[in-house]
Amino acid sequence: MALLEIIGLTVKFPTRFGNFTATNNVSLEVQAGEIHGLVGESGAGKTTIGAAVMGLLQSPGYIGSGSINLAGENLLALDNNQYHRVRGNRISMIFQDPQTSLNPLLTVADQLIETIRQHSDVTADDARTQAIQLLEETGLSDAKQRIDDYPHQFSGGMRQRVVIALALCTQPELIIADEPTTALDVSVQKQILALIRTLAKDRGVGFILITHDIGVISEITDQVTVLRSGRVIESGDTRQVLMQPTDNYTRALMAAVPRLEQRLHRFNNIVTDDSIIDGDDHWQVDGASAKLASDWLLSGHQSSDTGTTASTTPVLAVKDLEVTFQSGQPGWFQSRSGVKALSNINFDMHAGEVLGIVGESGSGKSTLAKSIVGLVDPSAGELRFRGQPLPPGSKRHRKHPVRREIQMIFQDPYSSLNNRLTVEQIIAEPIRFYKLARNRAHIRQLVASVLELVEMPQRAMLKYPHQFSGGQRQRIAVARALVARPDFLICDEPTSALDVSIQAQILNLLKDLQEAFGLSILFISHNLAVIRQMTDRLLVLKNGKLVEISNTDRFFREPAAPYSQQLLRETPSLSHLNAR
Amino acid sequence: MFTALRRYAIENELLYLFLHNRIAQLAALVALLCLGGAALAPWIAPYDPYDIASIDLLDSLLPPAWSEDGDTRFIIGTDDQGRDLFSAILYGTRLSLLVGLLSIGFASILGITVGVLAGYLGGRFDSIVMRIADVQLSLPAILTALLIDGIARGILPRESHDNLMIVVLTIAIGLSLWVNFARTARASTFVEKSKEYVQAAIIMGMHPLRIMVVHILPNILGPLMVILTIDLAVAILLEATLSFLGVGVPPNQPSLGTLIRIGTEYLFSGEWWVVLFPSLTLIIMIVAVNILGDFLRDALNPRLR
Known part of the structure; x- marks a missing residue:
């Protein structure tokens, strides 16, 4: 008999928009000593299933139909007191964030x-x-x-x-682990996953492992259930589901997962974003088209092919960069003390190159980006942009040309757009601010065209950011960065807040734009597989120090520094599925 | 058209919550009645309490119309000078609301400006301004108001007193209430400033003033609206208190506070209506505005839901 048996579970949440079905007729089984993975993108209902088993559904959610049996005992028939004895005693839970x-x-x-x-x-x-x-x-x-x-x-x-x-x-029979390693760095993730594996084997505990990370699923689960919008798409032996998916969605999901082993030119066969605005897609601004946007963007590029000097001087040269965060104001007789976030950073970046920056949390990746755009002042060292010295942020004039030439795309698309402005106002702002257009009509035309360039319907310009999903918002953020006609783009973890299929779309978009406009991109990510797909060269940071600079292909073949080797070893990869 | 409206009502959080909250609707109705009555006082009041010619001292201290000695001309009776109490209350509400709204306007503009600047600029400006705010908070609001009122009386020539009293009151009440706005605006600005859309604007090289007005201000309006409503009630109450103490509006322009002060003198001689009706009006108005403020706080603060 299965340890846990979920049959036809339907969970509903009444909302003011009507009943929302969080999970629809979900069935699955977990055996003792087995790790069962629940995988799916946000909104797939993974966490709802976990909460339903624990009897901790958030009010006003309720179980519409179905049953949950733990070792043959129907949990849904229990009253509150009896459930209390099961919860914690026979079923335990591991949460995502060990901080809280x-x-x-x-x-x-x-x-x-x-x-x-x-x-x-x-x-x-x-x-x-x-x-x-x-x-x-x-x-x-x-x-x-x-x-x-x-x-x-x-x-x-x-x-x-x-x-x-x-x-x-409490010696539980079943443990529900909800994204247990998402908040952790890869090296720690590896150890925690190994621990879960051992516990399942030695103690015979059944695990439900909820995660959005296919790498984690492939690493330790025995069985996997793929969910989408509350429905079971596919279920079965992990290796079989991941290697020979029978469903189109699973296939598309697997295609969207960035691989460590090889660099793809583009992600193919990915899930299309069917949520993009229903109805009148034909709404158009006169004369606006993606072609217009790309011509306009190209006409603004003065940097490339202006001569041989331009191509030999690096776009960005970083020399002995050091950033120290002061811990408060120093007293009269105290010397300044502080934390060195970055020290002794040296690298050059060439025009049209995509340079990756990899490191765990706290390695100084974002600080490096911030000191280039001028949000953080370096305490020592020098930055040069196209051969010209780049003044630190506090001394950089507001009208300094690099303020237009270097643009940044942020991690969190939910906080990088002003919610009180329409998409049109958001994208028009840089055009207006840098005086890049002739008149109002021209601005409007450009905004519509750029939206089309980032594969959004033109109609989107009339709406507010909150009406869009994370991936769509990130496209709007890309559009905003593009209209400044930058030569240099800094992407700070641009996809780490997004689902894999959306991530693949955004990465495709960035690749296309980079190719079309010859942008130099500084691409920051903690995810080695994403870096592999996006970059030509990469540099590895650890605790604010440069560990290695290498060509991306060479790095993944033969990493030089011991830390890089370790990092590469610990990153979950799908390759062992082939080998096993 | 109607379906579009209905759809909007579902999508708009505030409107949806309002349509499902009976108490808030009731409070809004009462507040609107007060506002309407005050605004239209010259047209709907049966008598003009400022018009000395129409006041007859023989009518003074008449009880409400339904009691034995009542006069049907005066529904809820008259005060010591023979003014119709109902008309006086309408005019009094008008003055109270006017002073309340003006002083809240003054306090919010001053407080929000200072708060956003302090939150955005930080450093020395922030320290100095917020210490001043702390000092201000340690003085009771009524004391600040009395102080300014006293100073104004000393400086201004006697004859312009009465005309300028409303301005002085506005400044006095406004100055004792700006700290709330400044603190809230500063704290919210801190939060917004660290968000990425503001950083994007800083990177672009936008002027700090533009960032504050275009990007930060619209995003912090939610909590400020709440303070605005709740402090409106406080301002009306402060005005009434000052008038009650006799340092508010001049006696020939009755505000609710003045009416209550006059009424208390007759409380023990049995003329209860003179104090009861103005007080009831004040209480109902304050409670309604407070309920609206509470509703806004619940609706606009997702953490409380």
Whole structure:
């Protein structure tokens, strides 16, 4: 008999727009000792299934039909008190963010011992011994010394181990892990995944692993269920589903996953964005077309082929760059102290090149971008743009030409657009500000054309940002950066807030634009596979220091620095599916 | 047309919540009645309380129309000078609301300007301005108002007193309320400033003033609207308090506060209506405005929902 059996689960949320069906007739089974992956893009209903099993559906959501059986016992028939005994005792949960799932005011010992004693009748001393054992089992080597520490004294990965220990301390039969490694760096992710694998094998615990990351799914799950808009698309043995998908959607999803092994010219066969504005797509501004936009953008490029000197001087030269963040104002007799976010950074970037910057969180990737665009002042070193020295942000004149020539695309499309302006106003702003158009009609025409260039209907210009999805908003952000007619584009994690299929679309778009306009792009990402697809050369940062600069192809063949090798080894990849 | 309107009502969060909140609707109705009554006072009031010729001292302190000695001409009775209380209340509400709205306008413009500037510029300007705000907060609002009122009385020539009293009141009440706006505007500006759309504007090299007005201000209006409504009630109350203390509007232009002050003198001699009706009007108006403010706070602050 299966450990967990979900049959025909339908969860509904009444909203003022009518009933929203979060999951529709979902069935799946989890055996003891098995890791069952739930994969899907945002809004697929993954988390809703987890919450339904835990009996923790957010009000006003309710279960419309179906049943959930844990070892043959129907959970939906239980009343609140009985459910309370199942929850935590027989089913546990691991949450995404270890920062918020532990109580910062209690020591790890307090939290573990409390939970253990809540669920079994043991003395405090016995509970403590158990807690130490659990921490050791989850890979905290000096558990005895560290058990009395507070959560903030542990690193992110260690904290997630504590969370797992907390989930284990009631000897549950089933653990639901909701994006357990999404907030962690790859090296830590690898260890946590290995831990989950071991626990499933040794303790015979069934896991439901909810994630949007196909790499994670391929790495550790036995069975996988692919969800889309609340429906099961495909389900079965992980290897089979991922390697020989039978459904079109799964196939498209797999095609959209960036690979480490090879660079594709474009992502093919990806899911089309069918949510783009329904109805009157024929609304047009007179004379506006993608052609007009691309001609206009090309006519504004003075940098390329102006002569041999232009092509030999690097577009951007960074020399001995150092950025220090001051920790408060220094007193009269104190010397300045601070944290070095970047030190000793040297590199050149050539015209038309795509340079990747890779590093884990806190490695200084974004600081580097910010010091180039002038949001952060370097404390030492020199930046040169096309051979001319680039003044630091606070001394850079507002009318300095690089303010137009360097544009930036941000990570979060939800905060990078002003919600109170229409899309037309947002895109027209740079045109108007840099005085790039002749008159109002021309501006309007350009806005419509650029929208078409980024594959949005022209009608979008009449709407407000909140009426668009994340991917569409990112297209609008790209359009806004483009209309300034930049030579140099900085993309700071432009797709890390997006679903894979949307990510593939945006990456395709950026590739096309780069090719068409010969843009130089500084592409920042923590995702090696994305970097592989996008860049010609890359540099690896660690703790604010340059670890390696390399040609992208060579880097993935033979990384030179030990840190790069480690990084590459730890990144989940789909290649082992072929090998196994 | 109608379906379009209905669709808009579903999509617009504020309107949707309003249409499903009976109490807020009631409060809005009451507030509108007060506003309408005040605005149209010269046309709907049966008598003009400013017109000395029409006042007959023989009519003074008549009880409401339904009591034994009542006079049908005066629905809720008359005050000590023989003015129709209903008309006086309408005119009084007019003055109270006028002073309240003017002083809130003054306070919000001053507070929002200072707050956005402090939040955006930070550094020394921020420290100095916000310390001034702290000092201001440590003084009770009524004290600030009394202080300014006193100074104005000292400086201004006697004959221009009465004409300028409304301006002085506005400034006095406005100055004691601007801190709320400044603090809220500053905190919201801090949040917005770190968002990427503002950074994009900074990178472009846009003028800081333009960034503040075009990008930041529209995005922080939500919480400011809430303060605006709630402080409107406070301003009306402050005006009434000042008038009650006799330092507000001159006695020949009755505001609600003045009417209540006059009424209290007759409380113990049995003429209860003189104090009751102006007080009731004031209470109902303040409660309605406060409920509206609470509704706005719930509707515009997603964290409270």
